[in-house]
Amino acid sequence: MKHRHEQQHQHQESNHGHHGHHHDHAHGDAHDHQHGHGGHGHHHHHINPDGNGRAFALAIGVNVIFVAIEFVYGFIANSTALMADAGHNLSDVLGLLVAWGAAMLTRSEPNRRYTYGLRSSSILAALFNALILMLACGAIAWEAVHRFSNPGPVGGLTVAVVAAIGVAINGFSAWLFMAGAKDDINIRGAYQHMAADAAISLGVVVSGLAIMGTGWTWLDPVVSIVIVLFILVSTWALLKESLRLVLAAVPDNVDAAKVAAYLATRPGVSSIHDLHIWAMSTTETALTAHLVMPAGYPGDAAVDAIVAGLKAEHAIHHCTLQIEMGTTQHDCALHGDSH
Missing domain, CATH: 1.20.1510.10 (Cation efflux protein transmembrane domain)
Structure with missing residues (x-):
């Protein structure tokens, strides 16, 4: 199946059961922000840079x-x-x-x-x-x-x-x-x-x-x-x-296949697509992915758990997850996406 990445990053804020987004960043200071928007959760974790x-x-x-x-x-x-x-x-x-x-x-x-x-x-x-x-x-x-x-x-x-x-x-x-x-x-x-x-x-x-x-x-x-x-x-x-x-390749310390397998086996996830992993810096890695969850948005706690696992097990510091119910077909102009 092909997926059109450009058309599937729209946010349907009026229907929180269809889309959930989670952002986990590492910035320069040491404070956290949490914003609740129904089906959208954003975490910004600020870390102190190492003292070199x-x-x-x-x-x-x-x-x-x-x-x-x-x-x-x-x-x-x-x-x-x-x-x-x-x-x-x-x-x-x-x-x-x-x-x-x-x-x-x-x-x-x-x-x-x-x-x-x-x-x-x-x-x-x-x-x-x-x-x-x-x-x-x-x-x-x-x-x-x-x-x-x-x-x-x-x-x-x-x-x-x-x-x-x-x-x-x-x-x-x-x-x-x-x-x-x-x-x-x-x-x-x-x-x-x-x-x-x-x-x-x-x-x-x-x-x-x-x-x-x-x-x-x-x-x-x-x-x-x-x-x-x-x-x-x-x-x-x-x-x-x-x-x-x-060239935005997957960093050497991240196994893309294992990341895809981890996301695909989360509770409620039937499939994934548009998985992209790249380096934000020489120490921080970013990820975006679409998770197809037929039962709808599982709640902030469930998404938080997925994000925590990505960080702890796969060294992903900033991730954006889009939740979809799979009721429409998604076309993507990019080739080689994980499904």
């Missing part, structure tokens, strides 16, 4: 200082690997600034123009971070290839010492974001940058020590290429996930 501001400020501060030191000593030691690492760290500082700005924008209140606020800016920040890392890879690889044909003397001791400091600074920065990385790909992007930098700096330490012991200056550009491959591998998953979220 101090982590961003500390990570940006120490990395800006280190980037300047690393680039200067990389130039003095004639080390492409060290200067490449400095350039990569500089791109990370830019990425951290974007991620921090997006994290702050997610706190903005909804308005008439942006009815969800600016939550989705965190998705754009994650995508931006992934793209910046990919561009950094290209720059590092380009310089390394040129160094193969024009090798020069490399100050191995300077390279090793400065890179060792980088291991400590980047490791500390990654630790700052470790807790928030599990549930937010914007924070995960920042964490991956810092963790990758720590591993990269460790590789530069090894190359510096190896050059000291062997005099093989070609190791410097080789390490640069290894750095590029490492960044590409670690960033690919972030790039794919952020692209999917930008």
